[in-house]
Amino acid sequence: MIAGDAGRLLLGNGAAQAIAFAGMAGISRMYNAGAIGQWSTCVAFVTFVWSFSQLRTDMSLMQERNVAEKRRLLRLGLFAHLMFSAIAWGIAYGFGLFLERNNLLVFSVLASHGVQQMAVAWQLSERAYRQVNRLRIAGMLIAYPGSLILYFLSGEQGLLWALLAGNLLPALLWVTTESVQDASLPSGNWRQLIRKHLPSMSYLSMGNFLLSLSEQGMILLISAYYAPVYTAAFFMAARVCNLPLSFIQSAMSQYNLRHFQDLHDTAKFSTGVVWVYWKKWLPAGLAFFLPVLLFGPELFRLIFGAEWTEAGQFARLLAVVALFRFLSSPTSMGFFVLGKQRLFFGFTLLFTLVFGITVLLAAQGMALYTLITVNVSMQVLCIIAYNGVMLRQIGLR
Numbered sequence: 001m002i003a004g005d006a007g008r009l010l011l012g013n014g015a016a017q018a019i020a021f022a023g024m025a026g027i028s029r030m031y032n033a034g035a036i037g038q039w040s041t042c043v044a045f046v047t048f049v050w051s052f053s054q055l056r057t058d059m060s061l062m063q064e065r066n067v068a069e070k071r072r073l074l075r076l077g078l079f080a081h082l083m084f085s086a087i088a089w090g091i092a093y094g095f096g097l098f099l100e101r102n103n104l105l106v107f108s109v110l111a112s113h114g115v116q117q118m119a120v121a122w123q124l125s126e127r128a129y130r131q132v133n134r135l136r137i138a139g140m141l142i143a144y145p146g147s148l149i150l151y152f153l154s155g156e157q158g159l160l161w162a163l164l165a166g167n168l169l170p171a172l173l174w175v176t177t178e179s180v181q182d183a184s185l186p187s188g189n190w191r192q193l194i195r196k197h198l199p200s201m202s203y204l205s206m207g208n209f210l211l212s213l214s215e216q217g218m219i220l221l222i223s224a225y226y227a228p229v230y231t232a233a234f235f236m237a238a239r240v241c242n243l244p245l246s247f248i249q250s251a252m253s254q255y256n257l258r259h260f261q262d263l264h265d266t267a268k269f270s271t272g273v274v275w276v277y278w279k280k281w282l283p284a285g286l287a288f289f290l291p292v293l294l295f296g297p298e299l300f301r302l303i304f305g306a307e308w309t310e311a312g313q314f315a316r317l318l319a320v321v322a323l324f325r326f327l328s329s330p331t332s333m334g335f336f337v338l339g340k341q342r343l344f345f346g347f348t349l350l351f352t353l354v355f356g357i358t359v360l361l362a363a364q365g366m367a368l369y370t371l372i373t374v375n376v377s378m379q380v381l382c383i384i385a386y387n388g389v390m391l392r393q394i395g396l397r
Contacts, residue, residue, distance in 0.1 A: 016136040023144020024239060028304035031159060039159040040235030041223055044216040045092060046110045051212030052205045053084035054114060058121035059336070072193050074122055081114035105160050112168035119171050135170045142166040207341075207348040214355040218375070225362045229310075234372075236304065237314035241292065241322035260337045271391050274331045285326045292319040314372065321376045324383045334390040343393065347386045354378040 027036065057077030064070045089107045116139065123131045143166025150158030219238070223231040263269040291299065292315050300312030335344040358375045366374075 015133070016140045019137065019140040020144055020243070023140070023147065024236070025303050027144070027147055027159065028236065028308055035159060036232040036235065039163070040219055040231060040239075042106050042109060042160060042163070044219040044235075045088075045106070046113050048212045048216040048220075049085055049088045049110055050081070050113060050117060051216075052209035053088070054078070054081040054118060056205050056208060058118060061118075061121050061125050064125065069193065070122070070125055074118060076193065077118050077121075078115065081118070082111060085110045085114060105157070105164065109160060109164045109167060112164060112171055115171040116167045138170045139166045142169055207345045210348040210352040214351045214379075217355055218358070221359060221362055222368070226368055230368055233308065233311040234314050236300075236308060236311040237296075237318055240300075240311075241289070241315055241318040243288075260333055264337045269337060269394065271394050274334065274391060274394065277331050278327050281327055285323050289319040289323045289326070292316065313369070317369070317372045317376050321379045321383070324380050328383055328387050331387075331390075334394055338393055340393055343389065347382065347389075350382050350385075351379070354382060 031039075054077040057073045057080070061070050061073040061077070064073060085107070089110060092106075116135070120132055120135060123129075123135065143162050146165055147159050147162035150161050219231060219235055222234050260269055260273075263273065292312075296314075296316040296319070297309045297312035300308045300315065304311070335341065354375065357378070358371060361371055361374065
């Protein structure tokens, strides 16, 4: 049983994920596969850009204790996000990634998502866990039930408009209620700030960029080499399999970053701490993923409708790697706590190599189910190696 701050974060994020799951069941029955495929491409693009656009200032902000420096990190992160978002959107526009009528809407979703995520990082750094829960639940309530309402007003575009509202409105509420402004700072402070956090931000930004390329890139890859219906089916399968991961990743990973740092500072961070987390979360992981692995098509047909049976087939494959990611996510902060960001970055290169191999196989015309099976198998091996090396580093500390 997890109590205290971690328990509150889990409870709030669990409520947000439950709203998302219920909303997806409605979306799958009201929107066609083409609309959901376009929506999934947008979500993948937003998540991909966010992985590097704020230079991972959110991680530095959550670890920083000086209020003035946290404010500078917040403003730096917001500025960087808007700048890189504009560049990334311009490139996507040039390659025709989105339908022309949706381009500005997609950029608005991207920009507002960054503001919301930096708001969450700020609140986590302040240990304002109730506000974090309110922000997440409000976003889900607006985005998912909202998309069902907007269907009658905007048709297929209702999904994107709801996604924008779910990111933008809670962020605006935070901006108007939180005191995040600071007096103008001399330019030297900005140079010192960047110099101080550059090693961490550079490794984390590049590492998360490569990891997101590996994860979100699969959706973009399928949309490029296979039929649109497969893009929607894969997205739905990945969304369902990642629900438990999102449940703990947004709560336990962020909480443990500070918790493990405190243990490390008092010489109490050990391999035993990591193993305890894995043993604690294994029953919960099996309770969710084992039914998906065994009865994926039947469950998807029952919950989302008969046309999503194929998504259930994809989910059976993705459930394997999702279980390993679910277990390792709460403890994946080990390299950061030890100051071993280079090792983390090295493993992101390995995951990128896996994705590169997958792209080559897709270009050669490999069947989609075989392609996903190969990709999942290689990812599982990488996750096992990642955690094995991390445990060894903790033991050598």
